Amino acid sequence: MRSFVYARPETIDGAVSEMTAEPGAAYLAGGTTQVDLMKDEVLRPVRLVDITRLPLREVWSDGDALVVGALVSMEELAGHPVVTERLPLLREALLMGATPQLRHMATMGGNLLQRTRCRYFRDPSVPCNKREPGAGCGAIDGFHRTHAVLGTSAHCIATHPSDAAVALLALGAEVRVRGGEGERVVPLTDFYRLPGSTPHVETVLEHGELITHLEIPLLxxxxxxxxxxxxxxxxxxxxLASVAAALVVEDGTIRRAHxxxxxxxxxPWRVPRAEELLRDAAPGEESFAAAADAALAGAVARPDNGFKIELGRRAVVRMLSTLAKES
Structure with missing residues (x-):
């Protein structure tokens, strides 16, 4: 690990100022992935801005939404009574996402920003466009069994690792962001960037911008x-494949689908076309298969990961079938 300057501001504006003053700075919260990447010299920040003292640890209801501070831990949110009662898909995604030890440390803001587990990204001795723009993608012609089949490009096929982000995306969550120009709200559907020719640019965040809260609509x-x-x-x-889903069924008809x-x-991949096909349809094998086909439309297989397309289809059908059987 290389040496760095350490700062621990007491206010949100102070944290933003510390970041914007140094192009090579990075925020530090739970650090459950970031510190490992620094040890391996995948990440090399010259300044770490520790945000753990910021007042971003509260959860409260705001009408038909739950507002979550970015420093709330995965474990805290999974145990929140509103999440347990109204957002089971989010609770399940959080509990499946990590060990209890990691869930107690990892923050919700950090979870959204966690880096890929692609072995090529995490090994500085091999090429990776996400780690070093222009170096090439070792996974395309290398080991790629666990890699992406949706949203890929000739420059990157790495998957996003977060489980919670998938559930939040299905729910239509938004993130509040604070930066040098003030505050803005970004729908999670617009937050992540496809790799295209710039896989090292993973989100719409500008340097120095800080996620302060998540706004999660209640089902x-x-x-x-x-x-x-x-x-x-x-x-x-x-x-290898995961599905976050929610259905509102009335009088034998699906009125709403996520x-x-x-x-x-x-x-994280939301599938609005599949949601459209489910709305006003009768729950059953035919409608679920059509939704699964729509969800995987456009998937691109490579020699070792083509099985994930059929696996994804079956996972969609299984999840929807399970929900349809609930009383």
């Missing part, structure tokens, strides 16, 4: 929701 009472995670082992492994995929895309 209507009576909605059925859940999170399905398919992985190589059951104990705290990253997803659907997002994880483990399959270079970013």
């Amino acid at each position: 209507p009472r009576g909605a059925r929701s859940g999170y399905l995670k398919v992985r190589d082992r059951a104990s705290y492994e990253f997803a 659907l997002a995929l994880g483990g399959l895309g270079t970013v």
Whole structure:
């Protein structure tokens, strides 16, 4: 690990000022991934701005939404009574996302910004456009069994690792961001950037901007929701494919549908076309299969990861079928 300057501001504006004053600075919260990447010299910040003292640890209800401070831990949010009662898919995604030790440390803002687990990104001895723009993508012609089939480019096929982001995307969550120019609100659907030719630019955040809160719309009472995670082992492994879904069923008809995929895309992947096909349809094998086909439309397979397309389809059908059976 290289040496760095350490700052621990007491205010949000102070943190933003510390960051914007140094182009090579980075925020530090739970650090559950960031510190490892610094040890491996994948990340080399010259200044760390520790934000753990900032007043961003509260959770409160605001009408039909839950507002969550960016420093609330995964464990705290998973145990919140409103999440347990109204947002089961988010609770399940949080609990499946990491060990209890990590959930107690990892923050919700940091979870949204966690870096890919691609082995090429995490090994400075091999090429990676995400780590070093223009170096090439070692995964395309290398080991890519766990890599993305949606949203890929000739420059990057790495998957986004967050489970919680998939559930939040399905719910239509937004993030509040504070920067040198003030505050703005960004829908999570617009927050992540596809790799294209610039895979090192992962979000719409400008340097110095800080996620301060998440705004999570509550599902209507009576909605059925859940999170399905398919992985190589059951104990705290990253997803090969995951599905966050919610259905509102009235009089034998789906009135509202939320659907997002994880483990399959270079970013958390919401599928509005599949949601449209589900609305006003009768829950059943035919409508669920059509939604699954729409969800995986445009997927691009490579020699070792083509199985993920069919795996993703089956995961969608299974999740929706499980929700449809709920009383």
